[in-house]
Amino acid sequence: xxxxxxxxxxxxxxxxxxxxxxxxxxxxxxxxxxxxxxxxxxxxxxxxxxxxxxxxxxxxxxxxxxxxxxxxxxxxxxxxxxxxxxxxxxxxxxxxxxxxxxxxxxxxxxxxxxxxxxxxxxxxxxxxxxxxxxxxxxxxxxxxxxxxxxxxxxxxxxxxxxxxxxxxxxxxxxxxxxxxxxxxxxxxxxxxxxxxxxxxxxxxxxxxxxxxxxxxxxxxxxxxxxxxxxxxxxxxxxxxxxxxxxxxxxxxxxxxxxx
Amino acid sequence: xxxxxxxxxxxxxxxxxxxxxxxxxxxxxxxxxxxxxxxxxxxxxxxxxxxxxxxxxxxxxxxxxxxxxxxxxxxxxxxxxxxxxxxxxxxxxxxxxxxxxxxxxxxxxxxxxxxxxxxxxxxxxxxxxxxxxxxxxxxxxxxxxxxxxxxxxxxxxxxxxxxxxxxxxxxxxxxxxxxxxxxxxxxxxxxxxxxxxxxxxxxxxxxxxxxxxxxxxxxxxxxxxxxxxxxxxxxxxxxxxxxxxxxxxxxxxxxxxxxxxxxxxxxxxxxxxxxxxxxxxxxxxxxxxxxxxxxxxxxxxxxxxxxxxxxxxxxxxxxxxxxxxxxxxxxxxxxxxxxxxxxxxxxxxxxxxxxxxxxxxxxxxxxxxxxxxxxxxxxxxxxxxxxxxxxxxxxxxxxxxxxxxxx
Numbered sequence: 001x002x003x004x005x006x007x008x009x010x011x012x013x014x015x016x017x018x019x020x021x022x023x024x025x026x027x028x029x030x031x032x033x034x035x036x037x038x039x040x041x042x043x044x045x046x047x048x049x050x051x052x053x054x055x056x057x058x059x060x061x062x063x064x065x066x067x068x069x070x071x072x073x074x075x076x077x078x079x080x081x082x083x084x085x086x087x088x089x090x091x092x093x094x095x096x097x098x099x100x101x102x103x104x105x106x107x108x109x110x111x112x113x114x115x116x117x118x119x120x121x122x123x124x125x126x127x128x129x130x131x132x133x134x135x136x137x138x139x140x141x142x143x144x145x146x147x148x149x150x151x152x153x154x155x156x157x158x159x160x161x162x163x164x165x166x167x168x169x170x171x172x173x174x175x176x177x178x179x180x181x182x183x184x185x186x187x188x189x190x191x192x193x194x195x196x197x198x199x200x201x202x203x204x205x206x207x208x209x210x211x212x213x214x215x216x217x218x219x220x221x222x223x224x225x226x227x228x229x230x231x232x233x234x235x236x237x238x239x240x241x242x243x244x245x246x247x248x249x250x251x252x253x254x255x256x257x258x259x
Numbered sequence: 260x261x262x263x264x265x266x267x268x269x270x271x272x273x274x275x276x277x278x279x280x281x282x283x284x285x286x287x288x289x290x291x292x293x294x295x296x297x298x299x300x301x302x303x304x305x306x307x308x309x310x311x312x313x314x315x316x317x318x319x320x321x322x323x324x325x326x327x328x329x330x331x332x333x334x335x336x337x338x339x340x341x342x343x344x345x346x347x348x349x350x351x352x353x354x355x356x357x358x359x360x361x362x363x364x365x366x367x368x369x370x371x372x373x374x375x376x377x378x379x380x381x382x383x384x385x386x387x388x389x390x391x392x393x394x395x396x397x398x399x400x401x402x403x404x405x406x407x408x409x410x411x412x413x414x415x416x417x418x419x420x421x422x423x424x425x426x427x428x429x430x431x432x433x434x435x436x437x438x439x440x441x442x443x444x445x446x447x448x449x450x451x452x453x454x455x456x457x458x459x460x461x462x463x464x465x466x467x468x469x470x471x472x473x474x475x476x477x478x479x480x481x482x483x484x485x486x487x488x489x490x491x492x493x494x495x496x497x498x499x500x501x502x503x504x505x506x507x508x509x510x511x512x513x514x515x516x517x518x519x520x521x522x523x524x525x526x527x528x529x530x531x532x533x534x535x536x537x538x539x540x541x542x543x544x545x546x547x548x549x550x551x552x553x554x555x556x557x558x559x560x561x562x563x564x565x566x567x568x569x570x571x572x573x574x575x576x577x578x579x580x581x582x583x584x585x586x587x588x589x590x591x592x593x594x595x596x597x598x599x600x601x602x603x604x605x606x607x608x609x610x611x612x613x614x615x616x617x618x619x620x621x622x623x624x625x626x627x628x629x630x631x632x633x634x635x636x637x638x639x640x641x642x643x644x645x646x647x648x649x650x651x652x653x654x655x656x657x658x659x660x661x662x663x664x665x666x
Contacts, residue, residue, distance in 0.1 A: 013374040025360075255336055
């Protein structure tokens, strides 16, 4: 494992190049370019916010911030996993012709997305100022929450990217599962507007704890409940280690399954 | 540093064929990762060492495992068994430009490729100008490489790798692409690496090239080491293999028996049987080595069991890359009437227009509509041509002349 990390470190410039290229190429030939990184989620936010605060009236104070926080947390994991699942298969031309530690591919995908999400988080900060939400020291927890999101989605991506090589149905399954989970996770609503007897079921959803970790410092101006944070932390550690182990075991054989 | 730069000990690689190709994709089976697996050993029991400053040639027919061997040394495929030890940095000139991102410009791709070979950015910056200079692509360096011609693509890729001062260079038929001047330039550059102590592994079909520059040569046949030693002996050994028809089959070894190899190169209902094929010179004595411009004659001895139809005889000459050079038949020649039931068909080239190299020869007998094969011997025969003093390029002389006029 130590050799593995040393090797990855030797490829840090490649990792950097791939990450930068991905961001560069994503919007090449578009007029607004990198602005789309912000505009896309912003419009999504606007639509959801209109629908659920003006048409379907949720009784949630400062709904835009509530939604924004939940949405940022959600997209951080969902977008990353959906994109990184294809990272090995999409780079097969390269993998079949040059030796590169395969970890570089999902990692560069995730890093490129992570940059987006950090920008989103900063934009959220701007929204908080605009909507006169108090800024407290609890916001310092956000970087911790970001790290949890990062490693959790990395772990998930490594597992899904490995599975996707052999079974191409994985990508479709993931898309559907995430769609269902979007509504099963308290992003556009809060748990306490649900009937009390349903709530326990929602606690089985791992994404709930990540949303909590991110939303508490922003919306409730406090640290997340200790228990929620611990569950998110344990999930992150377990999924991350599982992801690295599975990926590392199979990565040498990837080349045989690509064609 | 140790003297041995590459050490390969009893390496084997197994490919798993069955899984992808199996017709019925039972989803349950797929999930359980089960399935009838057909294994295929692309390489078996390969052992050799190379020294610093050595050029090792690797020859063998299609599917002999040459490219697979290079890819294992480059780390692209893992060895199923055995061990590979490598000292120093490797520059694989295997699939040039594979690392390029077509959307990026030439300059951006130089940095990308550099980082794939773990070259620090600083070093790339230092050689940046030299790379562009060598590639001769200065005016295109800021356009996306997707707009490059294939020649430009290769030139850039080659120039990048060449400037990284590798300890080990793996070359797979690179010299068959690009223009001649660039080939020569690159070739000189690679040879200069040897003086620095770099090891070079050269895979080629071109036995002339191998004979010219390789210190030692490895002959592969069906994934196994057939010979390793002095280049002259290796080339001889390789020609023996070609003659015996071994090592030419591309898709053999997939669990088929040897006997099937012969069958796959010969088919037809045998109503007309070609019993033997031989090459002779103008005195009628058999030979398989010719010079350009020589008299060449192929004799097909046949027996016909047909009653009233007359068969059409044909021949074909291919390069060892299986490119068809010429494939005439008797239908076009008007030699159709009154064939004896037994006899010899003679195909004569008064002045052999072929240049130096190895050629494959096919002979066949068909019905007059050319739809039914009586007997087809596909590339079963082999002859060699040498052309001392030849200055033209290519494999065949085309009857032509030059004219130059002023204003």
